Amino acid sequence: MNTNTALCLDTNILLNLFEPGRYETVTFNKFLTAVLTYRCHLIVTDQVLIEWQRHVNKTQEDFIEKNKINIDEYKTLIEYLDSEQEIREMEGILEKIKRMENRKYKYNYGNRAEKLNELMSDSNYTKVVNRTNVAEKILVEKSIDKEAPFFYNEFSQSNSKVKNESADASIFFTLYDHIKCGTINYDNIYFVTDNKKDFSDPANPSKIHDNLSVFAEEVNLIFSNNLKEVLESLISTDEEILNLFDSEESMNQFLIDRYFTNCPNCDAEVHLNADSYVGSGPPHTQTYWLKCKQCKHTWDTGDLVHDYY
Ligand SMILES: [Zn+2]
Numbered sequence: 001m002n003t004n005t006a007l008c009l010d011t012n013i014l015l016n017l018f019e020p021g022r023y024e025t026v027t028f029n030k031f032l033t034a035v036l037t038y039r040c041h042l043i044v045t046d047q048v049l050i051e052w053q054r055h056v057n058k059t060q061e062d063f064i065e066k067n068k069i070n071i072d073e074y075k076t077l078i079e080y081l082d083s084e085q086e087i088r089e090m091e092g093i094l095e096k097i098k099r100m101e102n103r104k105y106k107y108n109y110g111n112r113a114e115k116l117n118e119l120m121s122d123s124n125y126t127k128v129v130n131r132t133n134v135a136e137k138i139l140v141e142k143s144i145d146k147e148a149p150f151f152y153n154e155f156s157q158s159n160s161k162v163k164n165e166s167a168d169a170s171i172f173f174t175l176y177d178h179i180k181c182g183t184i185n186y187d188n189i190y191f192v193t194d195n196k197k198d199f200s201d202p203a204n205p206s207k208i209h210d211n212l213s214v215f216a217e218e219v220n221l222i223f224s225n226n227l228k229e230v231l232e233s234l235i236s237t238d239e240e241i242l243n244l245f246d247s248e249e250s251m252n253q254f255l256i257d258r259y260f261t262n263c264p265n266c267d268a269e270v271h272l273n274a275d276s277y278v279g280s281g282p283p284h285t286q287t288y289w290l291k292c293k294q295c296k297h298t299w300d301t302g303d304l305v306h307d308y309y
Contacts, residue, residue: 001124005040005234006186008175010168010193011051013227014044014120015059018112020105023227025247026238028112030231033242035125039234042119042126043184045174047167049120049128056117060110064102071098099269103255106293107274108248114293115245129183135173139166149209154202168198172212179219190222190230200225261290268294278305 016022017031034040044052074094081087119125143151146162150169153161175191178184196205199212208216208223216223224230235241245251251274260269270292279289279300286305291298 001038003038003041004187006043006184006189007034007040007230008043008045008184008189008191008221009048010171010191010195010199011048011055012194013192014048014052014116015055016194017116017227018059018109020063020109025108025245026241027228027231029244030235030241031227032115032119032244033240034231034234035119036242036244040190041186043175043189044120044126044128045171046128046130047170047174051167052120056113060105060113063105063109067101067105068098071101100255103260103269103271104248104252107255107271108251110293111274112245127184129174129178131170131174132177132181134177134180135170138173138176139169142169148211149198149200149202155197165198168195172199173215175221176215176219179221188222189220190224191216192224192227192230194225194227196225199223263292263295263297264299265297266292266295268292276301 017028023031035042071094075091078087078090081090139150143164143166146152148154150165150172151163153163156163172191175184179189193199199209201207201209206225207213212223215221254271254273259272261272262268263270270290272290275293276288276290279287283306284304288301288303288305289298290301
C-alpha cells in the first residue's frame, strides 16, 4: 500500500518505544496505527537495522537481570529473621515478586519489542536502505575535516574535542542520498531521533545542527526529536487509534498464576491468552495454539476456537 509519508527512524527511537516509562501505551498504539494503516512507511538504514538487532534482546535481558539483582538485595535481610519458617516465607515472597516483575516487563514492554521486530521484518511496512558510496564519501570528508556534530564534540568540557560518530553520520547521509536519488520518494519525509548530541543544534535540541541543515533542506527532510509530535501530525484524533495494546494497568490484572502454563520444551512460563494464537485449518477444526517466547516452541492446546456443540 502506498502512502505519502515516510518516518525514518534512528535506533534510539525504536529502543525507547519499549523502554518502561518512556512512551505511554496510547502513544505506542498510535505509532502502530500509523504504520499498520499506512499513514506512513517506516524507513531504516542498514546501520539502524544492525544496531536494532544487536540491542533488542540484550536490552530486555539486561532489564530482567537488573530487576533480579534489585530484588535479591532484600535477601540480605533474611539473616535477621530467627525462625526457619519466616526465612522460607521471605524467600518465597521474594521469588514471587521477582516472577511478577518479570511478567510485568515481558507482557508489557517485551511484547512491544516483539511487535516492533515483526514490523521491522515486514517489507509491507518497513523499507531498509543500504549505505551508499556517496554517503560514504561525505562521511569521510567530514571526518577528515573533524566537523561537528559527528566528528567534533561541542558538548565536551575536556580538551579532546575529537569524536567519531561515523555510525550516526552514515545513517544521516544514507538517508540524504537515497532521498536525493529518489529511492526514498514521499511528499513528507521525517527523520526522528532522540540523540541530541549527534544531530541537534547544541543550543536547541529540537533544531537540526547547522552543519546538517543544508543537507536536510536540500532534500526536504524534516528533522524531529519528538516522535509524539510527529505522530500527532499523522493521526489527529484519538478515536482513530487502534487499541492494539492494553494499558499496563489492565494487562497487569492478567499476570497471576492461573493465566500461565509452562512450556513442555523448556519449562519457561507461557501466557494462556497473550501467547496464544488460532491454528490453521477450516473454522470448525481450528484450535488454540501456544507459542513459547523463550524457545519459540509451539503446541496445540486442543481447545476448539468455535464450540458448536
Ligand atoms: Zn519453551
